[in-house]
Amino acid sequence: MKKFDVVIIGGGPAGSASGALLAQAGKSVLIVEREKFPRFHIGESLIPFGNEVLRDMGVWEKLERAGFMTKKGAEFTLSNSCGFQRFWFRNNLGPEHAQTFQVERSKFDSLLLDHAHQSGCQISQPASIDSADFHEELIDLKIQSEAGIEAIQASYVIDASGRDAWIGKKLSVPKSDLGLSKKMAIYAHFENAYRNEGEAAGHITIIRMEQGWFWMIPLDEKKTSVGIVWEQEKLKATGSNLEERFWAMIHSSKEASFRLKGGTLLGDFHATTDYSYRYHQSAGSRWLMAGDSAGFVDPIFSSGVMIALRTGGLAAQTILKQSPSSALSLATQKKYTAAVHQMTSVFLKMIELFYDNDAFAVFMNPRSIFKLRETINRLVAGQTEMDWSLRWRFRLFRFLSWLQKRYPVAPRLVFSE
Numbered sequence: 001m002k003k004f005d006v007v008i009i010g011g012g013p014a015g016s017a018s019g020a021l022l023a024q025a026g027k028s029v030l031i032v033e034r035e036k037f038p039r040f041h042i043g044e045s046l047i048p049f050g051n052e053v054l055r056d057m058g059v060w061e062k063l064e065r066a067g068f069m070t071k072k073g074a075e076f077t078l079s080n081s082c083g084f085q086r087f088w089f090r091n092n093l094g095p096e097h098a099q100t101f102q103v104e105r106s107k108f109d110s111l112l113l114d115h116a117h118q119s120g121c122q123i124s125q126p127a128s129i130d131s132a133d134f135h136e137e138l139i140d141l142k143i144q145s146e147a148g149i150e151a152i153q154a155s156y157v158i159d160a161s162g163r164d165a166w167i168g169k170k171l172s173v174p175k176s177d178l179g180l181s182k183k184m185a186i187y188a189h190f191e192n193a194y195r196n197e198g199e200a201a202g203h204i205t206i207i208r209m210e211q212g213w214f215w216m217i218p219l220d221e222k223k224t225s226v227g228i229v230w231e232q233e234k235l236k237a238t239g240s241n242l243e244e245r246f247w248a249m250i251h252s253s254k255e256a257s258f259r260l261k262g263g264t265l266l267g268d269f270h271a272t273t274d275y276s277y278r279y280h281q282s283a284g285s286r287w288l289m290a291g292d293s294a295g296f297v298d299p300i301f302s303s304g305v306m307i308a309l310r311t312g313g314l315a316a317q318t319i320l321k322q323s324p325s326s327a328l329s330l331a332t333q334k335k336y337t338a339a340v341h342q343m344t345s346v347f348l349k350m351i352e353l354f355y356d357n358d359a360f361a362v363f364m365n366p367r368s369i370f371k372l373r374e375t376i377n378r379l380v381a382g383q384t385e386m387d388w389s390l391r392w393r394f395r396l397f398r399f400l401s402w403l404q405k406r407y408p409v410a411p412r413l414v415f416s417e
């Protein structure tokens with residue numbers, strides 16, 4: 001029977017990052033990926049604090065050569081076009097975080113998984129885990145592929161199965177829904193939608209309605225990803241099918257209509273419901289969760305792939321620090337869980353502020369005093385490790401958002417079209 005140091009469930013960004021790093025360090029790794037690649041996947045806008053893992057994996061130059069759109073910042077606008085803020089990562093961050101990529105995930109995920117393979121990982125694809133029995137010394141797994149069922153063994157399993165959360169479900173790990181409302185996203189690719197000029201051509205544009213929001217992500221010279229996110233029940237009530245709902249929302253917004261005027265639909269509309277959740281524990285004695293399998297938060301700040309890459313990297317480091325084949329101690333499990341939760345917790349606070357119209361008014365009018373603009377820029381870029389100065393400025397931002405409800409410190413936002 002084949003035995004691997006590590007078996008990774010899922011070949012998305014989390015799985016490829018941990019796989020590549022482990023194989024490069026000499027571990028025997030099998031990545032089991034259910035789908036044939038290339039395959040469509042949502043999550044196309046990266047943020048710069050994921051760059052480091054892409055560089056550590058040695059895939060950065062390949063991404064540059066692949067011709068992905070360069071993303072140098074993000075912009076936020078109101079649905080009625082009355083309010084606009086543009087952020088440039090380079091204004092407050094070093095060159096390593098000054099830019100990143102917008103990616104068509106079919107191409108990006110294939111490139112990362114190929115890189116993991118070239119780094120030494122074995123890939124079983126299309127294949128999925130049929131069963132896993134966790135013992136004190138190792139894990140017995142059965143892999144189902146086109147060739148049939150194969151029994152293998154591993155010292156550790158990394159669950160990078162995305163929102164399928166294979167281990168969380170299999171081991172009934174307790175989880176919370178994080179108190180965010182259930183949302184739905186409808187999205188498609190378009191050709192010739194509106195483009196910013198010059199260096200801002202690669203910016204993500206977020207268009208904020210009174211409740212929901214749109215994204216516009218430039219994927220290449222012509223192609224733009226456009227999506228709408230709103231509470232599930234409300235979005236469903238706007239039409240009888242995805243296309244009707246999508247256009248009803250676009251037509252209700254001056255800014256979105258303007259940006260999509262002249263755009264041609266490419267392919268189909270897709271939809272996904274997005275339930276935020278987080279498992280209470282991200283590691284056990286012989287398993288670790290990385291990426292969405294550990295938790296998923298509302299996608300407004302494009303945090304998913306960054307968290308997937310960083311937790312994938314952290315899972316690899318955690319295993320590499322172990323003496324060979326030893327079980328993860330309780331302290332190691334807790335440390336890993338705390339690090340994973342820290343990343344999602346910062347975004348959770350940001351997400352709550354984004355959906356609060358008073359806080360969003362402060363966000364849209366950041367003052368240069370107390371470096372509030374810099375603080376927001378750093379958070380939008382994905383800085384979740386809080387040094388003292390970022391921590392107190394983030395607190396100040398939350399305090400001003402609270403104050404805004406009572407005494408306006410920023411002009412109140414008007415959402416009427």
Ligand SMILES: Cc1cc2nc3c(=O)[nH]c(=O)nc-3n(C[C@H](O)[C@H](O)[C@H](O)COP(=O)(O)OP(=O)(O)OC[C@H]3O[C@@H](n4cnc5c(N)ncnc54)[C@H](O)[C@@H]3O)c2cc1C
Nearest residue numbers: 010012013014034043045128162185291292299304305308
């Ligand atoms: C509406 C919406 C918009 C988003 N926008 C953004 C964005 O702009 N930027 C951003 O960074 N993130 C965004 N995200 C989040 C992003 O999609 C995810 O966070 C990211 O893909 C997580 O990566 P992952 O590697 O953890 O999981 P995934 O990318 O989901 O990869 C998991 C892989 O595991 C495989 N798999 C699943 N089950 C099994 C199994 N049993 N056996 C074998 N393989 C299996 C799947 O086929 C898949 O390839 C968005 C999400 C949503 C819902």
